[in-house]
């Protein structure tokens with residue numbers, strides 16, 4: 001099958017510090033890939049190299065190649081703003097624009113992209129809120145501030161905002177770690193629905209979550225503090241959790257370290 005993402009030889013630095021080294025992997029369209037591994041092994045850093053957010057950090061620098069379909073995201077002349085539209089991101093803490101209404105939060109990305117008729121905006125906002133399983137809860141208060149929603153609702157609002165611009169890929173960095181168990185399950189169900197349309201990469205510290213939501217799991221590790229994080233193995237989630245190829249993966253998922 002054609003790959004949606006094809007990373008080869010990716011190394012990322014913060015100034016002189018090499019945070020991750022020589023990572024290669026592929027991701028198929030309409031799949032969920034989970035990144036797991038101990039704190040500091042570079043999961044978030046690697047995730048941010050997939051939409052050129054890493055270079056926003058002062059000293060942030062990348063070597064290697066990230067292909068999104070036929071496009072090298074680090075090729076000359078590629079506009080990082082376009083890349084971030086194609087590869088959206090949802091963060092650990094829900095971060096709706098605090099002064100904006102629910103409606104405007106979802107419409108924000110579209111308005112940046114160009115001018116839309118009011119009726120077009122209405123349609124996209126409704127579709128995105130439905131897509132994020134939030135519509136029924138907010139349809140009567142679209143003009144109220146997004147910050148007035150519960151944490152779980154705010155995270156679904158951020159997902160609605162991210163999918164409104166129809167990205168190819170959705171990156172999620174521990175999207176449930178600030179949420180209660182019910183909201184967490186709601187997001188997990190949503191991820192299962194979203195993968196019909198989008199390609200999803202999720203970082204999680206929750207092994208059960210990785211096992212529940214993902215098709216493929218990538219285990220990252222670092223030899224010692226100060227050493228760069230590396231991809232140890234990536235495989236079908238079922239295999240990673242039943243019969244991984246590398247002992248360190250087995251040790252990590254069975255809770256012997258990290």
Ligand SMILES: Nc1ncnc2c1ncn2[C@@H]1O[C@H](COP(=O)(O)OP(=O)(O)OP(=O)(O)O)[C@@H](O)[C@H]1O
Nearest residue numbers: 014017019037038039040041042043044045046057
């Ligand atoms: N802005 C930064 N400047 C300098 N070093 C950084 C910066 N952000 C992260 N690092 C370092 O890069 C390495 C990888 O960090 P990263 O946040 O990617 O790990 P992680 O696997 O996401 O960890 P966690 O599970 O705790 O979120 C760590 O050594 C971290 O200290």
Ligand SMILES: [Mg+2]
Nearest residue numbers: 043044045203
């Ligand atoms: Mg992280």
